[in-house]
Amino acid sequence: MRRGWSWLPSTPPSPIGSVFVGSSDSDGPAPVIGVVSYVESATFGVWETDAALIPRSYVDAVVRAGGIPVLLPPVGGGQREIVARIDGVVLSGGADIDPARYGAERAERTKVVRPERDAYEFALLAEATAVGLPVFAVCRGVQLLNVALGGTLMQHLPDAIGTSAHLPTPGVYGSRRVTTLSGSKIDDIVGADAQVHCHHHQAIDRLADGLHATAWAEDGTIEAAEADGDAFLLGVQWHPEESIDDRLFAELIAYARRYRTENS
Template sequence: MVSNDSESRRPVIGVTTYLEQASCGVWDTPASFLPNAYIESVTRAGGTVVLLPPQPVDPASLARVIDGLDGLVLTGGKDVDPARYGQSAHALTDEPRRDRDAWEFALLEHALEVDLPVLGICRGAQVLNVLRGGSLHQHLPDVVGHERYQLGGGIFSTVEAEVAPATRLAAILGGSVTATVYHHQAIDELGAGLVRSAVTSDGVIEAIEAPDSRFVVAVQWHPEEDLADPRLFAALVTAASTEGAPA
């Protein structure tokens, strides 16, 4: 399906969206939307974006959606329903967005089955881990004793993370990363077939990947917030432009 002629065909990257109450002009209504930074990050890297809002879908329709994509980005957003990893909700866990959970878990499961290149971002990393049978810390300050991973008020902060050698992430970013973060949850027990590819000094997992895949990398931080550093999106687009076995 993917052409190797980058001049004639930019790879099509599906990007998941929010489904929340939103105001625009005189309207205040449930709406599917996405911060433009995600779209710009993909298009600057050479991809064409198709937005994938939460929606009911049957297996045949889902297969058609995935068949039309060359790559997939799972974006940030509200917390994954803790019932999906066998826990009751923490007092500070978001009210579940079960429609979005159902859509994104189904999308990702099928994408992994057909070895579609995937980049998970923040919530997207958590979806990947939970889908593979892992669990989450529901409120990170309970674990690390501080709130620097999510300052609140829409204010991003940065943390330093060490990138594990001999991982795909190391090939993309090198041995360390200054991560732009806004998350109050984090990966706890790692899902099957996944490896930790970046960890902070206080033990928070900031990136995971599936080494046996063509390209499945998921980061807890927000690379779309730094348009000056396109490396993760460029790596996804490159993988989406190339058919074959994992590198």
């Protein structure tokens, strides 16, 4: 029987050093990981049309870590049925969250929002957390996680910190150093000091109850947040899918494998 976030695994996945082991043949079938995709205008050959898509780097990272990626287009419903059929979920990057979700007026720099995607992902996250499904949130994903739990966002980070260091040239990921909180999950996975890929103009402002900031950029911007306990509810503001370092995805897969075993 699947349970909520009060469920704590009796034995967490076994670490080797600071990295949890991914899949192997002896572990049984690879866990199925739902990756929320975008719905955006795209061009295929002679066709320009709305498409459900995701950067391949996300699915490659899941595969390298030992999982089976399944794209979840943010349309329609059925989130409860989807959660019942997957072993973990990745909340991917993308457009800004509608500020109305956290009780704010839309600022001038908040130009691209996707209300349909917001509605889909908020419902998906609610179903996932209700049963303790492992959740890994990336960039927009960690912002959505914070807002869903009652937090707020800075709508244009350069206005708040006086630099565009988190938002380099369009189409180019920047490189930032982050410092992690000792004893946190993110510290156990990537270490106390990590170089990461980033490209974002929004960030966590007021942190939601139930989340803890566990990594920061040099300027104090929150770069990771996670929930207490042994279940996996963790988000990062950077883009680990753009790196060859798959430790965060391997951690998700390890927890997804454990979740499937405990709930099969």
